[in-house]
């Protein structure tokens with residue numbers, strides 16, 4: 001799934017006035033990343049593909065604002081990924097994500113290592129203009145090694161997709177719209193009663209501080225965390241994703 005520009009890619013589209021090669025089947029986001037051009041994104045992951053939920057990957061393609069992770073690359077497509085309008089749209093989306101959950105960065109062990117926080121900084125978000133929801137969903141600490149704070153979950157579906165790929169389906173997103181929730185699939189509804197193991201990819205893929213390890217927290221000092229000095233844009237794939 002990790003995007004690379006295949007050597008036989010012969011077709012091209014234009015991204016910010018640069019020619020980007022692609023092969024049929026690649027999306028604009030995949031082809032751009034493969035060519036070393038970064039477009040902000042949150043729920044797309046090189047191992048898991050797209051989910052289409054965060055919309056942060058929006059670009060202007062042939063004059064329409066669209067999610068680049070779901071937009072098939074096509075010859076001659078004119079794509080803009082950097083503009084004041086797009087920055088404003090992405091910042092608004094980030095503000096909404098912050099307002100929907102309890103993202104109190106100073107008290108979160110993921111601070112400095114959180115992709116949501118890093119993208120908010122990168123887009124100049126200093127506050128949310130939306131009234132906070134202050135959700136009060138119950139924290140699930142029933143697992144011996146992990147704890148889940150659903151109030152910080154951005155419903156990116158990464159843990160869900162990773163667990164599905166591992167054949168466990170320990171987690172699922174249930175409900176609709178504003179009532180959507182991340183749920184453990186056990187009969188009891190408790191994380192500890194699912195087959196999820198601390199060694200699973202699903203346990204380690206959360207880009208925010210929702211799914212955490214019990215045994216190790218706050219081990220990396222502030223100032224030495226992943227995004228403390230560089231935005232996601234300046235990082236390699238290996239550094240950017242959990």
Ligand code: SF4
Pocket residue numbers: 152153154155156157158159160182205206207208210211
């Ligand atoms: S727990 Fe983390 S990885 Fe799973 S859906 Fe929520 S934010 Fe995404």
Ligand code: FES
Pocket residue numbers: 040041042043044050051052053054055056057058067068069070
């Ligand atoms: S990365 Fe495209 S919708 Fe989230």
